[in-house]
Amino acid sequence: GQNIDQPTEMTATEGAIVQINCTYQTSGFNGLFWYQQHAGEAPTFLSYNVLDGLEEKGRFSSFLSRSKGYSYLLLKELQMKDSASYLCAVRSDRGSTLGRLYFGRGTQLTVWP
Amino acid sequence: GAVVSQHPSWVICKSGTSVKIECRSLDFQATTMFWYRQFPKQSLMLMATSNEGSKATYEQGVEKDKFLINHASLTLSTLTVTSAHPEDSSFYICSARGTGQTEAFFGQGTRLTVV
Numbered sequence: 001g002q003n004i005d006q007p008t009e010m011t012a013t014e015g016a017i018v019q020i021n022c023t024y025q026t027s028g029f030n031g032l033f034w035y036q037q038h039a040g041e042a043p044t045f046l047s048y049n050v051l052d053g054l055e056e057k058g059r060f061s062s063f064l065s066r067s068k069g070y071s072y073l074l075l076k077e078l079q080m081k082d083s084a085s086y087l088c089a090v091r092s093d094r095g096s097t098l099g100r101l102y103f104g105r106g107t108q109l110t111v112w113p
Numbered sequence: 114g115a116v117v118s119q120h121p122s123w124v125i126c127k128s129g130t131s132v133k134i135e136c137r138s139l140d141f142q143a144t145t146m147f148w149y150r151q152f153p154k155q156s157l158m159l160m161a162t163s164n165e166g167s168k169a170t171y172e173q174g175v176e177k178d179k180f181l182i183n184h185a186s187l188t189l190s191t192l193t194v195t196s197a198h199p200e201d202s203s204f205y206i207c208s209a210r211g212t213g214q215t216e217a218f219f220g221q222g223t224r225l226t227v228v
Contacts, residue, residue: 042119042206043157052217070160083136087156097147099210103156105163 002026004044006088011110013079020073020086020107028094029100033101034062035087036054046073075109083111115141117209119220126197126227134192134223135141136207142187143209148180151204163190197227 003025012018024032031050035043049055049064049071061074075082085106093099116139142144145164149157162167163184171177176224181193190209195203204224210217 033216040222040224042202042222045216048215097174099217100147100159100162103158105156108154 002092002102004088004092004102006104006107008105009108009110011112013112014080016078017074017076018078018109020075020109022071022073022088022104024069024071024088024090024093026064026090026102028092029066029090030093030099031091032064032071033089033091035089037085037087037106068080078111080111080113083109085109114202114216115211115214117207117218117220119199119207121223122221123224124226125228126225128198128227129196131193131195132197132225134205136190136192136209138188138209138211141211141214143190144187144212145210145217146184146190147208148182148192149206149208150208151206166221193206194225199227201225
């Protein structure tokens, strides 16, 4: 089966750095995505990792270690608007549905002034 | 970037009626579309996957006859919630992916309330 685990909630202050961890156990692994989702809205794409290492995109960075089944999303210079749920999703290319995503429960981040 | 349009954004219907939700890829051909359901403070749960021109593949526990999915063209998929009940009230989201694309792009979501 698929098992994706991430913390339920995190808090941080404006201007700080926060790291959201995600661990997974997935067969047919073919990439890990991070999405941001504000309440009542659809997820928006943040990052994608398929090889080990760090991907940086502005204030957001994402890291992947396939051998450890581990990823993190790093948010720098936090802003109030970063308060949202952050979803870790793993792509599996095994089974009857190629390329489907398995989502974690999401980490609700609250940024305080 | 690729755009996926989902309509309606919200809908209120009476118990026992049917509701159709549309998902369109505006600037690419969506060979695969995914339909998700999300309850408050929960993650996205995949309901079914549809490939253009073929029958949808439903996840375990999802009733095929209640949640009808049609993917008749490369730019349009529809989800029809038949004989809706209050427990079907939820946030429904589609995503679409084209050939060779790594990422699947999400629609805006539809908030369904059954009264």
